[in-house]
Amino acid sequence: MPVIQIxxxxxxxxxxxxxxxxxxxxxxxxxxxxxxxxxxxxxAILYLILGAPFIALAQIxxxxxxxxxxxxxxxxxxxxxxxxxxxxxxxxxxxxxxxxVVFLGxxxxxxxxHGQAGQLPAPASIQFVSPADLGHVLFNEYMLPFEVTxxxxxxALVGAxxxxxxxxxxxxxxxx
Amino acid sequence: MPVTYYLVLSAIMFxxxxxxxxxRRNAIxxxxxLELMFxxxxxxxxxxxxxxxxxxxxxxxxxxxxxxxxxxAVGLALMVAIFRAKHSIDVDQMNSLKG
Numbered sequence: 001m002p003v004i005q006i007x008x009x010x011x012x013x014x015x016x017x018x019x020x021x022x023x024x025x026x027x028x029x030x031x032x033x034x035x036x037x038x039x040x041x042x043x044a045i046l047y048l049i050l051g052a053p054f055i056a057l058a059q060i061x062x063x064x065x066x067x068x069x070x071x072x073x074x075x076x077x078x079x080x081x082x083x084x085x086x087x088x089x090x091x092x093x094x095x096x097x098x099x100x101v102v103f104l105g106x107x108x109x110x111x112x113x114h115g116q117a118g119q120l121p122a123p124a125s126i127q128f129v130s131p132a133d134l135g136h137v138l139f140n141e142y143m144l145p146f147e148v149t150x151x152x153x154x155x156a157l158v159g160a161x162x163x164x165x166x167x168x169x170x171x172x173x174x175x176x
Numbered sequence: 177m178p179v180t181y182y183l184v185l186s187a188i189m190f191x192x193x194x195x196x197x198x199x200r201r202n203a204i205x206x207x208x209x210l211e212l213m214f215x216x217x218x219x220x221x222x223x224x225x226x227x228x229x230x231x232x233x234x235x236x237x238x239x240x241x242x243x244x245x246x247x248x249a250v251g252l253a254l255m256v257a258i259f260r261a262k263h264s265i266d267v268d269q270m271n272s273l274k275g
Contacts, residue, residue, distance in 0.1 A: 005177050013185045020192040020212055029204050036208050043215055046182075050226040052234050055218075062241050067211065067248050074252045075204055078259045093199050100195040107187040111180055120179050120227055129231050137231045138238070149242045156246030160253035 002122075008049070016042045029081040033071050040064040051126035054134050182223035190216035203258075203265040207251055214244050 016039055023035040040063045047056035075081050120126070138146055189212055196209030218237045225233025259265050 002177055006181075009177065009181060013181075016185065017188055017192070020189055023205070023208060023212070024192060024196045024199065029202055032205050032208055036211065039212065040215065043219055046219065047222050050182075050222045052222050052225065052237075055222060055234050055237050058238065058241060059218075062245060063211070063215075067245060070248060070252055071204065071208065074255060078256065078265065080202070080204065080259070080265050096195055096198040100191050100198075103194070104187060104191040107191070108184055111183045111187065118179055118227060120177050120182075120223070121229065126226055127229070129225075129234055134231060134234060134238075138235055141232075142235055145239060149239060152243060152246050156249045160249045163250070163253040163257050 009046075012042050012046055015039075016046075027082065029075045030072065033068055033075065036071075037064045037068050040068070050120075051128050053128055054131040179223055179227045182219060186216045186219045186223070189213075189219070201266050201268055203255055203267050203270075204252075206267065207248065207255075211244065211248070214240060 019035045019039040019042065023032045023039065026032045026035060040059055044056040044059040044064070047053075047059060193209045193211075193213035193216065196212065197206050200206055200209065218240055221233045221237045221240070225231065255265055258270065262269055
């Protein structure tokens with residue numbers, strides 16, 4: 001049984017990493033956005049395996065749905081899907097990839113040798129956290145952070161409107 | 177199955193996000209790389225929530241998602257404002273404070 005579990009994980013992991021690499025390499029920003037949607041969907045399936053159905057569906061609706069639609073909307077509104085792929089600083093890309101690989105190697109070595117070596121519970125014993133349980137904890141223990149979140153969203157809303165609002169000329173404003 | 181597998185997958189995704197921020201010049205793709213890093217962190221939260229069998233880890237993902245949504249709304253609004261001033265969102269062009 002664990003073999004099937006690991007095979008599923010590897011398939012999902014390969015898709016997640018592959019779509020992330022595809023996002024980095026695609027020249028067209030629209031393709032990058034679509035790769036990212038696939039990546040989010042894959043991660044949502046992993047959340048489901050880890051017993052987090054509410055988070056998985058929130059991932060689909062909020063990330064793959066709302067946020068990526070906003071991205072695609074802005075890309076198409078501005079018409080900036082294609083930008084030159086050339087580098088300004090000579091050798092910057094090479095150094096970045098090299099340092100990225102070093103950073104990854106360090107992290108993985110640390111995780112393998114010093115990280116949590118524990119086993120995840122078997123899939124059968126991972127309890128699915130129902131949205132009701134989640135809501136119970138959210139509104140009992142995390143009431144204040146929840147309210148602060150609503151203020152953050154309000155500030156973001158006002159900020160986005162202020163930033164994109166075009167000042168009308170005085171004459172046009174008077175006519176209205 | 178060891179929880180380390182999820183940690184390694186998360187580390188790979190995070191590093192890909194960092195490399196994306198450093199390498200790409202399109203500001204929107206840089207934003208998408210940020211989202212990728214958010215996702216790597218969220219995966220860690222959920223993996224450890226399953227590992228320790230506690231609900232709080234999943235709640236943090238919920239909060240991270242809302243903050244990410246706010247960040248994207250403001251960031252893309254900034255992008256639109258910058259595009260109006262400079263007619264480009266190439267980050268190499270954004271080298272002056274005055275629009």
